[in-house]
Amino acid sequence: xxxxxxxxxxxxxxxxxxxxxxxxxxxxxxxxxxxxxxxxxxxxxxxxxxxxxxxxxxxxxxxxxxxxxxxxxxxxxxxxxxxxxxxxxxxxxxxxxxxxxxxxxxxxxxxxxxxxxxxxxxxxxxxxxxxxxxxxxxxxxxxxxxxxxxxxxxxxxxxxxxxxxxxxxxxxxxxxxxxxxxxxxxxxxxxxxxxxxxxxxxxxxxxxxxxxxxxxxxxxxxxxxxxxxxxxxxxxxxxxxxxxxxxxxxxxxxxxxxxxxxxxxxxxxxxxxxxxxxxxxxxxxxxxxxxxxxxxxxxxxxxxxxxxxxxxxxxxxxxxxxxxxxxxxxxxxxxxxxxxxxxxxxxxxxxxxxxxxxxxxxxxxxxxxxxxxxxxxxxxxxxxxxxxxxxxxxxxxxxxxxxxxxxxxxxxxxxxxxxxxxxxxxxxxxxxxxxxxxxxxxxxxx
Numbered sequence: 001x002x003x004x005x006x007x008x009x010x011x012x013x014x015x016x017x018x019x020x021x022x023x024x025x026x027x028x029x030x031x032x033x034x035x036x037x038x039x040x041x042x043x044x045x046x047x048x049x050x051x052x053x054x055x056x057x058x059x060x061x062x063x064x065x066x067x068x069x070x071x072x073x074x075x076x077x078x079x080x081x082x083x084x085x086x087x088x089x090x091x092x093x094x095x096x097x098x099x100x101x102x103x104x105x106x107x108x109x110x111x112x113x114x115x116x117x118x119x120x121x122x123x124x125x126x127x128x129x130x131x132x133x134x135x136x137x138x139x140x141x142x143x144x145x146x147x148x149x150x151x152x153x154x155x156x157x158x159x160x161x162x163x164x165x166x167x168x169x170x171x172x173x174x175x176x177x178x179x180x181x182x183x184x185x186x187x188x189x190x191x192x193x194x195x196x197x198x199x200x201x202x203x204x205x206x207x208x209x210x211x212x213x214x215x216x217x218x219x220x221x222x223x224x225x226x227x228x229x230x231x232x233x234x235x236x237x238x239x240x241x242x243x244x245x246x247x248x249x250x251x252x253x254x255x256x257x258x259x260x261x262x263x264x265x266x267x268x269x270x271x272x273x274x275x276x277x278x279x280x281x282x283x284x285x286x287x288x289x290x291x292x293x294x295x296x297x298x299x300x301x302x303x304x305x306x307x308x309x310x311x312x313x314x315x316x317x318x319x320x321x322x323x324x325x326x327x328x329x330x331x332x333x334x335x336x337x338x339x340x341x342x343x344x345x346x347x348x349x350x351x352x353x354x355x356x357x358x359x360x361x362x363x364x365x366x367x368x369x370x371x372x373x374x375x376x377x378x379x380x381x382x383x384x385x386x387x388x389x390x391x392x393x394x395x396x397x398x399x400x401x402x403x404x405x406x407x408x409x410x411x412x413x414x415x416x417x418x419x420x421x422x423x424x425x426x427x428x429x430x431x432x433x434x435x436x437x438x439x440x441x442x443x444x445x446x
Contacts (some may be wrong), residue, residue, distance in 0.1 A: 004182045011057055018053040022046040028426070029347060034388055037431050038374040039353060041224030042352040045353060047204070047308040055304035058148070062262050066303040073310050074236055078211050078219070083238040084252055086260065089196040091123035091296040092235035093166075095252055096192045096218040099237075103246040107392045108190070109358045110135055115403070117441040121148050121411045122384040123420035125388055126194045126196035131401070132167065139387065141410050143212040144357055147381065147418075150410070154183045160304020164185065168194035169212050170381070172228075172320070172352040172419060174203045174344050177215045181205070184216075191216035195289065196235070200317035200350035223302075226424070228316055228350060229309035231302040253291025264424060269354035281370070298300040316425045317350045321431060323423035324351040330436035337362045337443045353420040355412065362443065364417050370442035374414035376421060376435050384415030 003012035023046055037249045055066050075083040086092050100110045110116070112134035118127055121142045127263045130137045140153035147170040149206050154165075165184055167175050195201075195213030199221050202209045210304045213219025218241075221227075223234035237248050250256060257276065260267035265286070275281040328340065339357040343349050358364045383389055386410060387396075395401040421435060 001077060012055070014054060014057065015050050015053055017145060019046040019050050021409060022049040031428055031430055033430070033434055034375065037377060037422070037427075037435050038424075039377040039379050039420070040224070040424040041426050042225045043312070043425045044231055044305075044309070046231075047307050047311070050251060051308040058300070060263075060300050062300060064262070064300045066299065066333050070234075070262075070303045070306045070310065072094065072213050073307065074221075075158055075238060076356070077310065077313065078214050078238060080214050080219070080238045081240040082242070082248075083236055084245070084248050085298045085306075086235045086237060086252055086296045087302075088233050089224060089227070089235040090128075092220035092222065093125050093192075093194055094129045094132075095237050095248055095294070095296055096194075096220050097164075098133065098168060098251055099218065099244055099247045100190050100192075101133060102251075104247055104290075105341075108163070108345055109190070110163045110190070113161065114162040115159055115166045117154065117157045117162060120408060120409070121147065121381060121384065121414050122170060122386070123194075123196070123387055124389075126166060126168050130396075135163075135400055136161070136173050136400070138405060139411075140405050141408050142170075142414070144410050144413065145339050145355070146344050147341075147355060147414065148173060148344065149180070151176045151179040151183070153405055154180070157403075158187060162189060163373070164190035164192065166192040166194065166197065169198035169201055171341075171342070171355055172198045172201050174198065174212050174347040174349065176211070176344060177203045177210075177221045178346070181215055190218075193241055195219045196222035196227065197352040200313065200320075200383065202345040202348040202350075205220065205343075206299045214240070215236065215395075217241060218248075222241045223306060225310075228320070229306070229313050230304040231298070231309065234298050235303045250291050251293040252296045253293065254295055255289045255291035256286070257288040260286065262332060262349040269430070271283045279420040281282040299375040310389055319427075320351045320423050323425075323427045324349075324354060326419075326424060327354055327432050327436060328430065330432060331348075331439060334439065334443060351423050354423050355378065355420045358417040362417075365416060367439075367442040368419050370436055371421070374438045374441070376438050377421050378421055381414050381418050381420065384410045384418070388415065388437055390414075 071083040115136045116130045117138045120139045141150045193216040200211040218239045221236045223231045272282045329377045341355040
């Protein structure tokens with residue numbers, strides 16, 4: 001039995017035990033040749049486990065002090081004014097897009113039937129909110145070996161119905177932010193940066209280095225375990241626009257008009273003295289709804305893990321860059337077989353993975369199956385070409401549901417010939433060398 005004199009002493013003893021437990025039972029085993037090499041994994045130590053236990057002892061299960069701290073610290077890291085923590089990166093994309101549909105934006109609000117320029121080579125939840133709302137995604141092709149939107153297609157994609165551009169920075173490689181931002185400014189369009197695979201990537205814009213996710217009107221992040229940092233599930237939506245932040249908060253929190261923090265009543269001092277819509281005067285502001293919203297909040301326990309991870313994020317980013325550069329040199333001689341990835345001009349990527357596109361005569365299926373058989377985990381570039389997936393069966397060819405500008409030749413090539421392997425911070429030089437060796441074997445046997 002514990003014999004604690006006060007809560008502070010008890011907490012300190014428990015957290016000390018948690019730290020010891022983590023070091024005893026969660027320290028990674030040394031890598032040996034032949035062990036499985038995942039494309040990504042959680043990288044953590046006692047800091048995350050102690051932080052999680054600390055939040056558990058408070059038993060404040062919804063967003064609280066850790067969530068507030070995380071939002072402040074992530075906003076500071078990115079250099080933006082506002083950040084809203086949510087329960088996943090996919091929810092972050094949903095929330096970012098839906099914020100643009102708010103009536104508070106007047107004529108600039110996205111309405112059903114309006115168009116949003118995007119790409120099909122990526123993760124589906126960059127596109128799904130557009131279709132789910134009833135707006136029209138307009139797909140343009142991408143370039144290889146950057147795997148981002150072909151900005152030469154932007155003007156051709158424009159129509160009187162265009163309201164926004166929503167693009168992801170593919171596997172940490174920034175898209176051409178200078179061209180896309182200039183296009184949006186020229187035509188009065190919103191820009192959403194899906195930054196879920198690129199946290200910490202940087203782009204030089206007019207002589208100033210900016211973090212990706214901060215050049216557009218809204219940026220999003222994901223904290224799923226394979227990503228640049230993790231809290232298990234989790235995501236964030238960020239902006240420097242006060243009105244957009246107000247809308248994002250409202251839609252995240254059931255659509256309510258009230259801005260009182262969780263557990264706080266009458267924060268604004270006007271809980272019962274105003275009139276909204278057709279409600280009776282003095283109706284409780286905590287139950288006034290200005291949007292058709294959701295509950296997309298994260299928990300305090302997730303945020304506690306996230307706070308510990310944020311402290312490691314700069315080292316994670318640097319390690320990803322180091323691993324990418326080291327692996328590139330190890331496989332440079334394979335250029336006759338693969339198109340190797342290339343950073344966008346004026347960028348410093350925080351690489352999520354190492355993309356390879358098979359050249360003519362190299363069979364992707366044979367290469368991937370050899371890698372997997374030897375314990376090297378691989379991934380496709382997500383949907384490859386989203387339009388060819390079963391989710392499009394019901395709307396395939398319906399010009400009212402989506403448009404394609406030109407051909408998607410490179411997108412289809414990615415679907416056929418592209419895959420990627422990992423460079424996450426848990427990679428060691430030994431793992432990278434073994435992975436490169438297996439890739440060489442795969443080419444010889446393909």
